[in-house]
Each structure stands twice: as C-alpha cells, then as structure tokens.
Amino acid sequence: MAAEKLDLLILKTLALASLHGFGIGQRIEQMSDGVFKVTLGSLYPALQRLEREGLIDAEWRVSENNRRARYYAITAAGKKRLTAEQKDWLRVSAAVTRVLRTT
Amino acid sequence: MLKTLIRRLTEPFRAALLDRDAQDELAHHVGLAVARKVEAGLDPREARRQARLELGDPESTREELRAGRMGFRLEMFLKDASLAARTLRKRRAFTAVCVLTIALGVGASTALFALVDAVVFRPLPLPDPGALLSVYDTNLARSVSRTGITSGNLIDWRQRMTRLEGIAGYYTMGRTLTMGLESEVVLTSQVTEDFFGLLRTRAEVGRVFTPEETRASLFNSAAAPVGADPVAVLSHGLWQRRFGKDPAAVGQTLIIDRRPFRIVGVLPEDFPLPGRDVQIFLPWGIPKTAPRDQHYLSGVARLAPGASIREAEEELKAVASGLASEYPKTNEGWSAALVPLQEDLVGDADRILFLLLAAVGLVLMVACANVALLSLARGLERAHEASIRLALGAARGRLVAQFLAEALLICAAGGVLGAMIAYAAIALLKDTASSLPRVQEVGVDPRALLFACAVSGIATLLSGLPAAWRQAQAKPSPDLLGASMRVGGVFGRRTLRDGLVVAEVAVSVILLIGASLLVRSYQHLRAVDPGFDPRGVLVAPIFLDMAAYGGGDKSRVYYEALVDRLEALPGVVSAGGATALPSSPLGPDFERPVWPAGGPIDENAKDHAWVRMVTPRYFETLGMRMTAGRAFDGREGPEGAPAVILSEGLARRLWPGSDAVGQRLMVDYSTAGTYPYEIVGVVNDVRFTGPRAAPRQEIYLAHAQRPYLVLNMAVRTSGDARYLAPAVRKVLHDLDPRKPAQGIHALEDLLGATYARDRQAMLVAAAFAGVAVVLSLLGVHGMLSHHVRERRREIGIRMAIGADRRHLLAWVAGRGLRLSLVGVLIGGALSAALGQGLAGLLFGVRLNDPASAVAALALPLIGFLVSLHPAWRATRIDPAEVLRAG
Numbered sequence: 001m002a003a004e005k006l007d008l009l010i011l012k013t014l015a016l017a018s019l020h021g022f023g024i025g026q027r028i029e030q031m032s033d034g035v036f037k038v039t040l041g042s043l044y045p046a047l048q049r050l051e052r053e054g055l056i057d058a059e060w061r062v063s064e065n066n067r068r069a070r071y072y073a074i075t076a077a078g079k080k081r082l083t084a085e086q087k088d089w090l091r092v093s094a095a096v097t098r099v100l101r102t103t
Numbered sequence: 104m105l106k107t108l109i110r111r112l113t114e115p116f117r118a119a120l121l122d123r124d125a126q127d128e129l130a131h132h133v134g135l136a137v138a139r140k141v142e143a144g145l146d147p148r149e150a151r152r153q154a155r156l157e158l159g160d161p162e163s164t165r166e167e168l169r170a171g172r173m174g175f176r177l178e179m180f181l182k183d184a185s186l187a188a189r190t191l192r193k194r195r196a197f198t199a200v201c202v203l204t205i206a207l208g209v210g211a212s213t214a215l216f217a218l219v220d221a222v223v224f225r226p227l228p229l230p231d232p233g234a235l236l237s238v239y240d241t242n243l244a245r246s247v248s249r250t251g252i253t254s255g256n257l258i259d260w261r262q263r264m265t266r267l268e269g270i271a272g273y274y275t276m277g278r279t280l281t282m283g284l285e286s287e288v289v290l291t292s293q294v295t296e297d298f299f300g301l302l303r304t305r306a307e308v309g310r311v312f313t314p315e316e317t318r319a320s321l322f323n324s325a326a327a328p329v330g331a332d333p334v335a336v337l338s339h340g341l342w343q344r345r346f347g348k349d350p351a352a353v354g355q356t357l358i359i360d361r362r363p364f365r366i367v368g369v370l371p372e373d374f375p376l377p378g379r380d381v382q383i384f385l386p387w388g389i390p391k392t393a394p395r396d397q398h399y400l401s402g403v404a405r406l407a408p409g410a411s412i413r414e415a416e417e418e419l420k421a422v423a424s425g426l427a428s429e430y431p432k433t434n435e436g437w438s439a440a441l442v443p444l445q446e447d448l449v450g451d452a453d454r455i456l457f458l459l460l461a462a463v464g465l466v467l468m469v470a471c472a473n474v475a476l477l478s479l480a481r482g483l484e485r486a487h488e489a490s491i492r493l494a495l496g497a498a499r500g501r502l503v504a505q506f507l508a509e510a511l512l513i514c515a516a517g518g519v520l521g522a523m524i525a526y527a528a529i530a531l532l533k534d535t536a537s538s539l540p541r542v543q544e545v546g547v548d549p550r551a552l553l554f555a556c557a558v559s560g561i562a563t564l565l566s567g568l569p570a571a572w573r574q575a576q577a578k579p580s581p582d583l584l585g586a587s588m589r590v591g592g593v594f595g596r597r598t599l600r601d602g603l604v605v606a607e608v609a610v611s612v613i614l615l616i617g618a619s620l621l622v623r624s625y626q627h628l629r630a631v632d633p634g635f636d637p638r639g640v641l642v643a644p645i646f647l648d649m650a651a652y653g654g655g656d657k658s659r660v661y662y663e664a665l666v667d668r669l670e671a672l673p674g675v676v677s678a679g680g681a682t683a684l685p686s687s688p689l690g691p692d693f694e695r696p697v698w699p700a701g702g703p704i705d706e707n708a709k710d711h712a713w714v715r716m717v718t719p720r721y722f723e724t725l726g727m728r729m730t731a732g733r734a735f736d737g738r739e740g741p742e743g744a745p746a747v748i749l750s751e752g753l754a755r756r757l758w759p760g761s762d763a764v765g766q767r768l769m770v771d772y773s774t775a776g777t778y779p780y781e782i783v784g785v786v787n788d789v790r791f792t793g794p795r796a797a798p799r800q801e802i803y804l805a806h807a808q809r810p811y812l813v814l815n816m817a818v819r820t821s822g823d824a825r826y827l828a829p830a831v832r833k834v835l836h837d838l839d840p841r842k843p844a845q846g847i848h849a850l851e852d853l854l855g856a857t858y859a860r861d862r863q864a865m866l867v868a869a870a871f872a873g874v875a876v877v878l879s880l881l882g883v884h885g886m887l888s889h890h891v892r893e894r895r896r897e898i899g900i901r902m903a904i905g906a907d908r909r910h911l912l913a914w915v916a917g918r919g920l921r922l923s924l925v926g927v928l929i930g931g932a933l934s935a936a937l938g939q940g941l942a943g944l945l946f947g948v949r950l951n952d953p954a955s956a957v958a959a960l961a962l963p964l965i966g967f968l969v970s971l972h973p974a975w976r977a978t979r980i981d982p983a984e985v986l987r988a989g
Contacts, residue, residue, distance in 0.1 A: 021128060022135040039159040040129055041167065048171050060124075065135060070128050 006046050008089060009036065011074060011082040014056055018073040020063055021047065047072060055081055118172070125168045129161040183508035191512060197481060198513065201474045205517025205566070207874060208470030209558050210524025212463045217529055217551040219460050223453045227445055228373040230303040231405075235444035236412065238270060238402025238419075244436040245711060252402040252439065255395035256426055257295065260439075263422045266410035269301035272400035274387070275377050277646045277689060279841055281358035282345060286841045288646060289341070290380050291359070293322065293387035301405040302376065309353035309368030311336055316367075317386040328362055329649075334386060335364040339372040341382040359383065360648035361841065375448070377401060395426075395433040399693065403444060416441045455864050458940060462617065462871045465610045467558065469875045472607045473882045474513065474566035478506070479600055480889035482570040503571040510567025518559030522552060569599055597890075601922055604886045607879035608926025608966065609933065611872070612959050616934040617941055618872035619958040620948055621865040627947035628861055634789030634798065635685060636726030637851045640817050641824040643831055643844035644689040645680075647812040651839075656741065659810040661838070666718055668834045669818050676821055679721030680806065680814035683713075685791045686853040690815050697802060699757055700767035700779040712753055713791070713799050714772070716806040716814075722748075722786055724819045725850075732764035732784030739805035746805055747780035753800035754785045770802065772809075780804070793857030795946055817850065824849045864944065876962065879926075880969045883919050887973035891915060891980075898977055899985025908978040915977050919970025923963035931959055 013019065013027045024047075025038035050056045055078035063069035074082070133154055140150035191198045226232045239249040240256075257272050264270065273294040280289045296318070299311040312320075312334060320330040335357060337346075346352035356363045370384070406415055419439050427434040482489075489502055526547045533545060645665075652658045662680060669678035683692040696709040719735045722728075730751050739746045747768050754763035767779040780802075788798035806814065820827050828847045835844055855862075891898065898911065938950040 020131070022132045025132070037157065039157070040132060040161055040164040041159045044125070044129065044164050045167055045171055048168055063131065063135075065138065067131055067134070068127060069131050070124070 004085075006036075006038075006042060007050060008082070008085050010043075010046055010050060010072075011055065011078055012086070014072055014074040015079060015082055018071050020061075020069040020071050022069075024072065050078070054078075121172060122165070122169055125165050126161075129164055133158060133161055180508075183504050184512065186505060187508040187512050191509060194481070197477060201477055201513045201566075202516045202520060204470045204473050204878065205514050205559070205562050206520035206524055208463075208467035208562065209514075209518050209521025209555055210528060211871070211874075212460075212467050212558055213521060213525035213547070213551055213555040214528035214532065215456070215460050215463045216554045217525065217547055218532060218545050219453075219456045220550055220554075221545040222456060223449055227375050227448070229375065232445060233443070234268075234406040235302070236267075236404045236406065236415070236441045237444050237447040238404050239440045239442065240398050241438050241440050242436050243438070249440065249442075251398040252400045253395045253398055253433075254295075254389045254393035254400055256423070256434070256437075256439075257400065257402070258389060258391070258393065259426055260419070260422055261297070263425075264415075264418060266407050266415040266418045268405040268407045269297040270402060270404040271295045271298035271301055272387075272389075272402055273298060273377060274400055275381060277644065278360050278383070279646065279648060279843070280383065281361070281841055284840075286843055288843055288846070289382040290378075291383040291385055292377055292381045293385040295387050295389055298403070301403070304370065304374060306336065306368030307339065307371045308342075308350050309336075309366070311368055311370075312386040318388040320386040320388045321390065322387065328360065328364075328385065330388065333359075333362060333364045334367045335359065336368045336370060336384040337366060338370055338374070338379075338382045338384070340379070342369045357383075359385075361650040376403065395430055397693070399691075404441065412441055412443065455860065455944060458617075458944070459864070459867055459871075461940075462614055462868060465614055466871050466875050466878075467562065468565070469607050469610050469878045469882075471562050471565035472603045472610075473878050473885075474510075474562075475569040476600060476603050476607075476882050476885055478510065478566065478570035479573060479603075480885060482506070482573050506571035507563070507567045510563045510571070514559045514563040514566065517562065518555055521559070522547065522555045525551065525555065569603065573599065600886055600889075604879075604882050604922050605926040605929065607875075607882045608923050608962065609930035611875040611879040612927050612930025612962055613934045613937065614868070614872040614875045615958045615962060616931070616938075616955040618865070618868040619955045620938075620941060620945055620950070620952060621861070621868050623948045623952055623954050624945040625858070625861050625865045628794045628858055631790065631794035631947075633685065633794060633854060634727065634787050635850075637686075637849075637854045639676075639820050639822065639824050640725065640850035641820065641827050641831060641847060642684060642687050642850050642853060643816045643818070643835070643847045644684075644687060645814050645816055645835070645842060645844055647842060649812065651841075652812055656810065658812050659741070659807055662718060662806060662810075662814055665816065665834070665838060666720070668838065669816065669831065670720075672818075672827070672830050672834065674820045674822060674827065676819040677720045677724045678816065678818045679718045679724040680816045681715045681717045681721050681803075682806075682811050682813055682815070683715050683791075684815035684817060684850075685725075685789050686793065686850065686857055687815050687848075690813050691811070696771040697753075697757075698769050700769050709771075710753070710756065710800065712750075712770075712802040714770070715801060715803050716809050716811045717748075717803045718806045718814070721803075721817065724817045725789075726819070727789065728787045730785050730787055731762060732782070734784055734786070735803075735805045735807075737807075739808050741807060743808065745778065745780040745808055746783045748784040748786055748803040749782055750788050750798070750801040750803075751785055752788045752798055753802065754782075756800065768802070770804075793854075795857075816844070824851070861944075861946070876965075879962075880965060883923060883966050884969050884973060886922075887915060887919050887970050888976070890918070891973050891977045895980060896985055898980050899982045902980065903982035903986060911978050912971070912974045915974035916967055916970040919974075920963055920967040923966030927959050927963050931956075934959075 009028050009032075010024060013024050013031070016027075019027060021043060025043055028036050028038050047056070047058075051058055051072075055075060056072050057075050058070050058072050060068055061071045136154040136158060137147070137150045140153060141147055145153070227235070229235065238252055240252050241248055241250070252272060254272060257270060260267075261270050271294060273292045275290055275292045277288045278291045279286050294312075296312075296314055299305075304311065316332075316334050320328070320333060322328055322330075337352065342348060342352055346355075353366050353368060355366050357366060358364075364385070404415075406412065416439075419441060423434070423438045427437060492502060529545055529547060645662075647658050647661060652661060666678050666680070669675060681690075683690040692713065694711045694713045697712045698709050717735065719737050719739075722734045731754070732748070734748065735746065747770065749757075749763055749768070757763065757768070758766060763782050763785055766782050768782055769777060769779050771777045786803070789801075790796060791799055791801075816831075818824070818827060818831060831847060832844065835842060898906075901911070902908075934955075935950070942950060
C-alpha cells in the first residue's frame with residue numbers, strides 16, 4: 001500500500017476516534033473489510049511521519065489490557081489535511097474509475 | 104506549536120527514552136494481537152507465530168523508527184542550514200551587519216570572561232589553595248585594619264596555633280644581583296622556614312631550602328644577609344632569562360648585594376607568591392629575640408585539616424591577646440586577622456571586573472536585539488514567502504526552524520569572529536591593564552572558548568526567536584499576490600519591534616549613565632591636588648647594601664655625592680631623596696608613635712606618624728610648600744641637634760591654633776631610641792598612595808642625621824623628565840657600578856599608575872556605552888525605515904490626498920523620539936536601582952550627578968536626529984508610483 005494512502009486512512013480513522021496503534025490497524029482492516037492488512041513496519045513509520053508534521057498528536061494512557069499504550073489523536077492541521085486530501089482522492093479515484101470504465 | 108518545537112529541539116537528548124517507548128509500543132501491539140487470537144481459541148504459541156507473520160518483525164520496525172528519528176533530524180537540519188546559507192548569501196549586507204554585531208558582542212564578553220576567569224575564579228596554582236590564608240596584624244585602637252605581622256610574634260604563633268598547619272612570613276625588597284660585570288636590581292623575597300612547605304611547592308630543578316639552611320640564614324636589622332654559606336632559589340623567569348633554563352645553574356654562585364649565594368633550586372613557572380616579578384628567594388632564619396613592634400612581614404598560613412577559617416581566626420585572636428598581656432609594651436592593642444589568600448591577591452579588582460562583565464552582557468543584549476530587529480524587518484519582507492509556503496502546506500515548525508537556522512548560522516559566524524576579537528582584545532589588555540593582579544595568566548583557553556560557544560548559542564535564541572515566533576503567526580495567504588504586504592499595522596507586529604527598540608535604548612542608557620559617572624569620577628580624581636608637582640620629576644630608587652655601605656657614615660657620604668652629581672647635570676633644577684616617596688611603590692614605609700615633648704604621655708592616645716628620611720632639597724624637588732619654618736638646609740649635620748619637619752595635618756593636630764615651629768617632638772624610633780626632635784618646619788600634606796586616600800600624618804627626619812641605605816632619588820628638570828634617565832643611569836654607574844637604580848620612572852607616570860584602574864574602568868565602560876549607543880541608534884533607524892517601507896502604500900495614499908510633508912516628517916520622526924524617550928525613562932529608572940553597584944568605585948560623584956542626566960537625555964535627541972533620515976525618505980515616496988503599483 002502506498003504511503004500516502006495509508007496516511008490518509010490513518011487520518012480518517014483518527015478523525016472518528018483516538019486510538020492506539022493496534023486499534024488503528026484493527027479499524028483500518030475492519031473498515032476496508034479486510035482488504036488492507038496493516039503491518040508494524042508500515043504503520044509505525046507512518047505514525048512517526050504524521051506526528052512530525054503536526055497532523056496527529058500522541059499521548060501515553062492506560063489501555064484496555066491495563067498496560068501503558070500510546071494513543072493517537074488528529075490535530076486541527078490533520079483535519080484540514082484530511083479534508084483536502086479526501087476531496088483530492090475522491091476526485092482522482094473517481095476520475096481513475098471513469099477512465100478504467102471507458103471501453 | 105511551541106510544544107512541537109520544544110519536543111523537536113529536545114529530541115536528541117531523549118533518544119534512549121524514545122527508543123524504549125517505541126519498543127514498549129510495538130510490544131503492546133503484538134501483545135494485543137496475540138491476545139485476540141488466543142481469545143479466538145488458538146494455542147498461544149501458534150497465536151504468536153501467526154501474529155508475527157501478519158505484523159512483521161517488531162525489531163526491524165524499531166530500527167526503522169530509530170533511523171527515522173535520526174535521519175529526520177539530520178536531513179531537516181541540513182535542509183534548513185543550506186536554505187539559510189543560500190538566503191544569507193543573497194543578502195550580503197544584512198548578513199555582514201548581523202555577523203559583525205554578534206561578533207562584537209561575543210568578542211567583548213569572551214575577553215572579559217577570560218579576564219574574570221583568570222583573575223577571580225581560577226584557583227591559585229598551588230595544591231589545595233582554598234586552605235591558604237593571608238595573615239595580618241590589626242589594631243582597632245589605632246584604626247589599623249590590616250598591616251604587616253612581626254617576626255617576634257610569628258615564632259610564638261607558630262608554636263601556639265593548633266588550627267593552622269603552618270604560618271610563614273616573607274619580606275620582599277630590591278637587591279642588587281651581580282653576574283659577571285653586569286649588575287641589576289631584582290626583587291627578592293626572604294622567606295621563613297615554613298614558606299615552601301606550607302605552600303606545598305617543590306622546586307622544578309634542585310630543591311627548596313632545608314630547615315638547617317633557613318635557621319643558619321640571618322639578616323641584620325637592615326635586612327642585609329649575615330649568615331654563613333648563604334643559599335638562594337631562583338624564580339623560573341630569572342632562570343630562563345639568565346641561565347637559558349640550564350639545569351646546571353643549580354650549584355652555581357650568584358652575587359647578591361656583594362655576597363656570594365649558592366643556587367640550590369629553581370621554582371616552577373606558575374609559582375604565584377608574592378608576585379611574578381619576584382626573582383630570587385632567600386631563606387630567612389628568625390632569631391629568638393626578634394622584635395615584636397615592627398610590622399613589616401607579609402604572613403601566609405595554611406589551615407589545619409578540618410579547621411574552618413573562622414575557628415582559626417578565633418584561636419589566632421586568643422593567641423594574640425595572650426601575647427598582648429605577656430608583652431604589653433609592644434603588643435598592647437594588637438590583634439590579627441586571616442583573609443583567604445586568593446581573595447587577598449585579587450584585592451577589590453573583582454568588583455570592577457564583575458561590573459564590566461555585567462556591562463558587556465548588556466552590550467551583548469543590545470547586539471542581539473539589533474539582529475532580532477533586522478531579522479524581523481526581513482521577516483516582514485518575507486511574510487509573502489512565508490504565507491505562500493504555508494499555503495502550499497509547509498508546517499509552521501519548518502518555517503520557525505528555517506529562521507532559527509539562519510540565526511544559528513549568523514551567530515556561529517559571529518562567534519568564530521568574536522573569538523578572534525577576544526584573542527586580540529586580550530593581547531591588548533595584557534599590555535594596558537598590567538596593574539590587574541594575575542593578568543598575565545589571562546588567555547583564550549578552552550574555558551573561554553566554551554564560554555564563547557555558550558554566548559553564541561544564547562545569542563542565537565535571543566536574536567532568532569522573535570522573528571521565528573513571528574513566522575509562526577503568519578497566515579497562509581488566500582491570494583498569492585502579496586496582499587499581506589499591504590496590511591497596515593498589525594498590533595502584535597509593532598509591539599514586538601517597538602519593545603525591542605525601547606529595550607535597546609533603555610540598556611544603552613544604563614551603560615551611558617554608568618560610563619558618564621565613571622568619567623566624572625575620573626575627572627574628580629585628576630582634579631585632586633596630590634600635594635606635590637610631578638611634572639618634570641624623575642624618580643630612581645636606590646638600594647645600598649649593608650656589606651659596602653652599612654655602619655658609620657658611608658650611605659650619607661654616598662647620597663651627598665649623588666645629589667651633588669645629579670644637580671650638576673645640565674637641565675637639572677634640583678635633586679633630593681626620601682626613604683619613601685609618594686606614588687613610588689618601593690622603599691621602607693613605616694609609622695611610629697609621636698607626641699609633644701613634655702606633654703602628658705597616655706600610651707593609648709599617642710599619635711602615629713609615617714617616618715621618612717629626606718635630603719635637604721627634597722621638598723623643593725617635589726614641589727612641596729613649606730607652610731611654616733624652613734626646609735632642611737644642610738645645617739643638620741650628624742652632630743647637630745636632631746631636627747624634624749611635620750606635615751601640616753600633624754602639626755595642626757598636635758599644636759592646634761599655635762605655631763609648631765620651635766616646639767619639640769618626641770619620636771619613638773624603636774631601633775634608635777626615643778628622644779626629642781626640634782621642629783624646624785611644617786610642610787604641606789601629600790596624598791601619599793594616590794588621590795583616593797586621605798593625606799597621612801607624616802614626619803620628615805634629616806637623612807644626614809639618620810642615614811638610611813634606601814633612598815628614592817627625585818630629580819627635577821626643566822624639560823621632560825624621561826629624557827634625563829640615561830644621564831641619571833650614568834651618574835649612578837660612575838659612582839658605584841654595582842649600584843644601579845631599581846627602575847627609573849617619571850613621577851608623572853608613577854602618579855598616573857595610581858589612577859590606572861579608574862582610567863581603565865572609565866575607558867572600557869565608555870567604549871561599551873559607545874557601542875551600545877551606536878547599536879541602539881542603528882536599531883531606531885532600522886525600525887523606522889521598515890516602518891516606512893511597511894506603510895509605503897498608506898503614506899502614498901495620504902500624500903495623494905494632500906497630506907503635508909512636514910506633518911509626515913513629524914509623524915515618523917516623532918515616533919522615533921517617543922520610543923527613545925520611553926527607553927530613556929525605563930533605563931533611567933533601572934540605573935537608579937542598579938547604581939549602588941557602582942557607588943564604591945566612584946570618587947567625589949554622587950549617583951544623581953547632573954552629567955548623567957545630560958548624557959541620558961542626549962540619547963533621545965540623537966535618536967530624533969537619526970529618525971529624521973527615514974522620515975525624510977517617507978516624504979520622498981512618490982504617490983503616483985505607489986498607486987500605480989497598488
């Protein structure tokens with residue numbers, strides 16, 4: 001999965017609720033009906049990148065299994081980016097779909 | 104925003120922590136995945152295997168995250184730095200001004216730091232220097248707060264003190280060193296038994312004195328060596344200068360004051376006591392019958408392990424009061440005090456240094472404020488760039504980092520240049536401020552360089568943050584045509600800039616007021632009448648030695664011949680000598696009890712006077728005035744009735760309202776007994792140690808009646824005294840080739856040296872104030888220029904609709920005046936609060952001296968004049984052009 005797509009999905013996931021890394025992976029798999037499988041090697045570098053750009057924020061909390069976990073939340077800048085990219089993606093993907101459907 | 108910035112800046116320092124966090128996080132993820140699968144009914148081992156297959160290897164992810172952190176930092180930094188370097192290269196003038204400003208600030212503060220570090224902070228180069236103390240005698244009844252100790256008491260102290268590991272005495276004087284055909288006067292220190300032991304100093308070559316050598320080495324009352332088989336230890340400097348560091352110097356023989364001394368050792372190069380100019384050390388055995396009333400030894404002691412200085416001083420005072428009751432005749436009223444040696448050597452030089460360090464800190468602040476102002480102004484020009492970048496999706500943090508990177512490059516360059524400036528400044532300081540203690544130890548060393556780095560770092564933040572902060576506030580521009588340029592005064596924008604300008608002016612005012620006070624103080628010092636006329640007077644201290652001139656009349660004959668020959672020199676008006684001469688640091692200077700003959704004798708109420716032996720035309724030569732009676736005129740032969748001349752203050756004190764001339768004065772001159780002297784004259788008071796000290800009570804005895812081996816010769820000429828030095832040197836050589844003078848100086852230079860510290864403080868403070876004023880005026884100018892540029896459009900429109908140019912001029916320049924006035928008020932108020940720190944250095948000036956008010960108010964005036972330039976430029980804006988551009 002291309003990095004930008006994963007970024008977009010993470011932002012979308014976090015726009016709905018703050019989650020820890022495992023939760024994010026689960027949600028993405030659920031929402032995509034199992035199409036996207038998230039590995040550690042793709043998820044965490046993406047989270048690091050997004051946090052750097054100030055699009056998401058992280059804090060340590062206690063998770064459901066009573067252990068220390070890092071919870072991620074979307075920032076205002078992240079929401080803005082999400083809206084912009086979402087629009088872009090929908091436009092592009094619709095266009096791609098149109099092109100592909102052309103016979 | 105700020106949080107992100109701080110987090111990012113601190114990241115390098117938290118690497119280990121962040122790595123551990125990542126490990127935790129990944130483990131947590133895998134743990135949850137495994138737990139899910141176990142819940143679904145899988146065997147734990149199988150669950151772990153599957154999780155691992157699905158999720159990938161946590162360790163390699165951790166590696167990747169770590170690399171991400173590192174790579175990000177490095178990559179971002181390089182990107183920022185190269186972009187910053189490109190932008191700076193494009194604006195050469197801006198960059199040069201900023202770098203120079205920072206370099207000045209860093210250079211000045213580093214030089215001063217190196218000075219303060221060497222003089223005040225660095226411990227003495229001796230083992231465990233914190234336990235070393237100076238010992239002084241005190242006598243409250245006579246208001247003597249610190250004076251030399253006596254050899255007699257030293258012996259008892261050494262036996263009775265338990266809280267001091269050792270006490271030693273030393274005495275420094277000039278002696279003639281003869282090697283081959285050449286003679287020179289060198290400073291020598293004779294040191295008692297414990298001296299090197301308690302300082303824990305070992306010889307670099309050979310050895311220091313043995314106790315036997317010390318005990319066998321005796322001196323007579325004129326401190327001339329009389330012991331058998333005399334030995335000496337050389338300073339490193341003399342060894343280098345005269346022996347070329349040849350280890351074979353040990354064992355050779357030196358002639359000191361016409362007696363052979365065997366060299367037994369050489370001291371290490373950095374040996375600091377009593378001073379670096381002392382070149383030869385002699386052992387000094389003190390006999391049991393040593394006097395208890397001659398306070399001329401310097402004392403040094405080391406605390407016993409575990410003892411505190413307060414405890415030791417208590418014990419010493421108890422011992423002293425015990426001695427006072429055992430020997431009331433000599434010790435009544437005398438006590439002793441201890442002072443940490445380091446503090447004692449530095450004296451009160453630290454106060455002035457700290458003040459200057461504070462001043463240079465202020466200059467640095469002004470420098471940073473100026474760079475900040477310039478960057479802010481540039482930030483304004485680049486607001487356009489910033490808003491485009493933001494609109495294109497740049498994170499604000501990146502913009503901030505960009506500006507900080509520019510500041511960092513400027514300050515790094517400024518720091519390097521500043522270190523070079525500091526290097527040059529210190530070389531200059533060593534030449535000009537040689538009066539400072541330990542100044543020869545000053546250098547740009549790693550500590551100073553570290554300081555320069557730290558200062559540059561602080562400068563980066565101070566000068567870079569305002570502009571960076573401003574960038575963080577920038578708005579992504581909705582239209583990219585530069586509309587943001589046209590926005591008029593945005594509140595936050597102007598307050599920040601105005602605040603910086605006001606702060607700059609305030610700081611400059613503080614410096615200006617301080618400098619003006621020091622200048623006034625120096626003027627007052629120079630205006631003090633020293634009581635003698637130094638112009639055209641040459642001073643040559645002569646130290647005759649006991650071996651050739653001791654006993655009988657030999658020194659009187661020598662000095663009479665010397666005066667005759669000196670006066671025979673062409674251009675010489677008169678010549679005379681005194682055992683101690685004002686402003687000359689050399690020669691015996693002691694005080695003895697005096698009282699009117701036949702008057703009531705109350706031991707404790709006796710006055711004390713400083714005693715000088717003088718030759719007949721001494722007063723005339725120094726330009727002193729007889730206020731009553733006559734000067735010595737040669738009638739005072741060895742057989743005549745003992746005569747004395749009093750200083751005016753003493754005469755007035757002993758015979759208030761009546762004539763002292765013709766009265767008789769008792770002088771308790773310990774070695775020669777106590778008897779009456781006839782008062783033949785009264786001479787005006789002199790300020791003996793410089794203009795700051797009040798005149799002392801002095802008595803002058805005729806050298807012919809009381810011959811002395813040491814005389815400071817003074818020669819008055821009609822022209823420049825300095826040209827006479829070679830002729831004087833030749834006279835001395837003709838008379839006795841083995842008796843050169845100990846340095847020949849113009850009395851004006853000697854007197855100047857007593858002002859030297861005030862002069863240096865004044866010059867440095869004035870230089871700092873000048874730099875700060877120039878910088879803050881540049882700040883005012885730059886701020887207004889940008890103000891005008893920023894409102895170009897508004898001004899153009901105003902002019903287009905008929906605004907008066909004069910009005911416009913007043914509008915811009917008035918703003919400069921207003922800001923400088925606010926700065927002056929704040930600076931004035933602050934200096935009133937800070938002024939106390941300066942009070943101790945001032946002479947004859949009060950903190951509310953009108954000159955400082957004038958200096959402070961001159962600043963806004965100049966500020967106004969400076970702001971006329973941007974104001975004038977505002978009136979040159981062409982409305983038509985602005986409107987067309989808009």
